[in-house]
Amino acid sequence: MSDGERAEELIDLVEQNDLTGIRLWLAEHRPHEIADELSRMTDRSVMVPFRLLDKDRELEVFEELDSGLQQEILLGLRDTAFHELLEEMDPDDRARLLGEAPAKIATRALAGLSPAERKMTAALLGYPEDSVGRYMTPETVILHRDLTVGRALEVVRARGADAETIYTLPVVSDGRRLVGTITLSDLVISDDEELLKDLVDVLAPRARATEPVEDAARLIQEANLVSLPVVDSEERFVGVFTFDDALEVIEAADSEDMARQSGASPVGEHYVSVSVLRLVGARSVWLMLLIVAATLTVNVMQVYEATLEEVTALALFVPMLVGTGGNVGAQSATAIVRALAVGEVRVRDLPSVIWKEGRVGLLLGVMLAGIALTIGVLLVGFDIGLVVACSVIAICTWAAIIGSSMPLLARKVGVDPAVVSSPMVATLVDATGLLIYFSIARLVLGI
Incomplete structure (x- = not known):
């Protein structure tokens, strides 16, 4: 049965107020399917x-x-159900x-909340x-570096049931200062009399509680970690950031970037449940900004109106040139936004990125220029075809440089790089591409 059929079945059962049918449906599906x-x-x-969910599954679905x-x-x-549900939530989920x-x-x-849960949440x-501090869990098992393996295992057995994860365990010195981590598997296979200080991984990655959570999530992804210890400004252990929360952070960040790259504000809710007005609001602001920015193109056309009147054939190729330039710029911008997100490039790489993307744009332009020249010669003659071909090379090179540099410059001034990606780059390349086109036309045709 497809997801759509399952959804319609549950909706039908609710509309019919078939409580027995709803209970059976809930019993046959997993928490993440029910939540969806x-x-x-x-x-x-x-x-x-x-309300018909079993108590032991209610929290999982919630x-x-x-x-x-x-x-x-x-x-x-x-009130009773309200407080019971919140009391049972993990502290990090409750805090968010x-x-x-x-x-x-x-x-x-x-x-x-109970005093202990209220203190952790606050x-x-x-x-x-x-x-990261908002996403970490303080419910962990902490081991002192001077413990033996045997004693450490006793601590894990005694406190592990209340911890969110025990697969990677923080090892601390006096004052809760983080020394490193040790995995549960290393504990299990080691001799009971060995000291943790001789086994601890002192080079294990860690995160500061105040640093951006997306950076920590990407670190977990890149280092293939199950969890990441979190410390305060004095290197004292304060909690653990787990991989399941990291996956949610990365998914949300990628969804937000995709929305911004398409010229819309992120909605942050399930698409099916979002109202039409909410979607209009998320998209309209950017479209209004882009239509204002597009007036640059109109102004350029006005400036070169006399040129167009003299050689009307030039107007035939305007859509092709601005479309090609916009596409090349969007490709470069998307590639750099993604590279920034996963840490493959940094702001200081701007010169090398421009040099690389400029050459990419040049080669793409040369490839496309052959097609443009052929089209131009067949439609209007060699002179116009040459103008179009030269313009394609120049516009593709320029678009690749603009598309790759704008996200990096945005990051440098503290703006989300995704904001200045595809639609904004395409709009800017449209206007500047026309300047390039008409300038080359005047030079080649002598008008």
């Missing part, structure tokens, strides 16, 4: 299947939902939810919104 189907429903109808739907569900719960929730939900939630909320 709930995300497709309206805020009111989603409460029916959610944590799979996006923040907006989580808030709607919380508002629909009675409350950090995005309206003040009335956050205040009500914190007031109902500590996480004290970190910046997009920092």
Whole structure:
């Protein structure tokens, strides 16, 4: 059965108020599948299947939902169920939810938490919104460097049930200063009398609690880590950032970049549940900015109006040239935005990036110029064909340079590189490409 059929089946069961059918449907599906189907429903109808979930699965499904739907569900719960659900959540998941929730939900939630959970949540909320500290879990097993392997295993057995992960364990010295990490597998296969200080990996990567969470997530991805220890400014261990949270961060960051690269603001919610007005709002601002920027193209056409009147055939190739330039610029911009995201290039690489992309654009232009020359000669003659061919080479080279440099320059001034990607680059290349085209036309044709 397809995902669409499953969704329609659950929606039909809810509309028919078939409680027995809903319970059977929920029992046959996994938490992430249930969460996906709930995300497709309206805020009111989603409460029916959610209330029918078994207590042991309710939290699993809830944590799979996006923040907006989580808030709607919380508002629909009675005080007892409201506080029980929040109490059972992992501290990092709870902190992120409350950090995005309206003040009335956050205040009500914190007031109902147990002292220990409230303290952990408040500590996480004290970190910046997009920092590792907001995403880490303080529920970990900490081992002192002077412990023997045998004693360390006893500590893991005693405290491991309350920890979010025990596969990679932080090893600290006095004052909770992080020494390094040791894996559970290394503990299990080592002699009971060995000291942790002789086994600890002192070169294990770590993250500062205040650094951007996306950087830490990319580090986990690149270093193939299960978890990443987090320290404060004095190198004291404060928590662990786990790979499952890292995957969510990377997915959200990539989704945001894709939205910005297409000239829209990120929505951050399930597409099916987003309203038409919300989508219009996310896209309209950028389109208005781009249409204003496109007036540059109109102004260029006005400046060269006399040239067009003298050689009207030049107008035939304007769409082809601006389209080609925009495509080349968009390709370069997309490649550099992606390279920036995964750490393959840095701002200081700007000269080498421009040199590389300039040559790429030049070679692409030479390849395409042959096609342009042939088209031009067949349609209007050799002179115009030569103008078009030379313009293709110059525009492709220029577009590649612009497309590759703008994201790096944006990063340098603190702007999200994705903001100045494909649509913005294409608009700028359109206007400047026409300047190149008409300048070459005047030079070659002597007009």
